[in-house]
Amino acid sequence: MAIASLSLSDSLFEFANGTQALNTDVDHWKASLTGFGLDYVAPDDLGPNGGMVWGMVNGVDPAARHIWTGGSAGEHYFSTEIRPVPEPTSLAALALCLAAMRRRR
DSSP states (O other): OBOOEEEOSOTTEEETTSSSEEEOOSSSOEEESSOTTSSOBOOEEEEETTSSTTOOOTTSOTTOEEEEOSOOSSOOEEEOOEEEOOOHHHHHHHHHHHHHHHHHO
16 A cells, blocks of 8 residues: 655656645556556555544645555555656747747648
């Protein structure tokens, strides 16, 4: 099982949700029983922090979800995407290209 509230300290990167903070959930996390990058499945949602028999996990946002792979005891792997933040100059160039394409039509 996994439950966490994570944050990135480098403003050049973001999680898949477009922010630098992410709680465990079934929308942004993948799970595997065989290793990182292998045989990913959607994790099961076991409920919110404080809603399980283990009680509230201190230091973890109450909105974080307990996630699980559904497999038996043993090693379980959980991962989420971290990607580079697009540079403002790249976004401006893209906007100019899109504007030029619209004018041509």
